[in-house]
Amino acid sequence: MGCALRLLAAGLCLLPATAHADDTQLWTTAVVQGPIDTGPGLKPMVWMEVQTRTANDVSHLQQIILRPGFGVRLGPDFNLLFGYQYQGNTPRGGRATNEHRLYQQLTLPLYRDPANLVILSRWRLEERSIENAQDLGWRLRAMVRLQAPLHGAGSPSVLAWSEAFIGLNDTDWGQRSGFGQLRVFGGSLVPLNNRLNLEAGYMAQIERMPGGTRVNHVANLALNYRIGQ
Numbered sequence: 001m002g003c004a005l006r007l008l009a010a011g012l013c014l015l016p017a018t019a020h021a022d023d024t025q026l027w028t029t030a031v032v033q034g035p036i037d038t039g040p041g042l043k044p045m046v047w048m049e050v051q052t053r054t055a056n057d058v059s060h061l062q063q064i065i066l067r068p069g070f071g072v073r074l075g076p077d078f079n080l081l082f083g084y085q086y087q088g089n090t091p092r093g094g095r096a097t098n099e100h101r102l103y104q105q106l107t108l109p110l111y112r113d114p115a116n117l118v119i120l121s122r123w124r125l126e127e128r129s130i131e132n133a134q135d136l137g138w139r140l141r142a143m144v145r146l147q148a149p150l151h152g153a154g155s156p157s158v159l160a161w162s163e164a165f166i167g168l169n170d171t172d173w174g175q176r177s178g179f180g181q182l183r184v185f186g187g188s189l190v191p192l193n194n195r196l197n198l199e200a201g202y203m204a205q206i207e208r209m210p211g212g213t214r215v216n217h218v219a220n221l222a223l224n225y226r227i228g229q
Helices: 002-014
Strands: 023-035 045-055 061-075 078-089 097-113 117-130 138-150 157-167 180-193 197-208 214-224
Touching: 045 078, 061 097
Parallel strands: 023 214
Antiparallel strands: 023 045, 045 061, 061 078, 078 097, 097 117, 117 138, 138 157, 157 180, 180 197, 197 214
């Protein structure tokens, strides 16, 4: 946990003070994930995520993301995942691009008391490529997530998380090495039934830009459906 928190804190310190124009956005996500029952021992697991991001004061569909993955469940909230991400980018007034990524992801529980508090870390290494560009961009993402049930396990929860993005190299299509962005979320998790839950809240996306930073104010909604046991 200490290493992840230090990464997040370092990102805040590295952000320049100069600000670009802020934006208001809406991000929606649907996830189907969980282990496949194969009997005793380690369980294979699958992940399928679809996400849309509407920007320019919630007036323009700017990104569509598809993120399938396959891996293994090592224990409760402890899994290793390998996958692919397609991202279609259509910025208003900019050039449309298609991005393809491979990723490797480790989710590791730091503290787990489902009736009171769960703290997770998530580490994701991405290999990013843009169509019609040459370079492969390597990026590390580090997240810490806290979930505190209000009335015991399975009840609505206070939810907070923060994720830092660290570029590991420079590319010909614009990725820069070093700190790239920080996302900070606060909201709630509401179980809709024993397999489906809704996460809703506010996220600040603080992006490092040439000459300064930009803050996107995001209404973040996510539906999560769990399969398996």
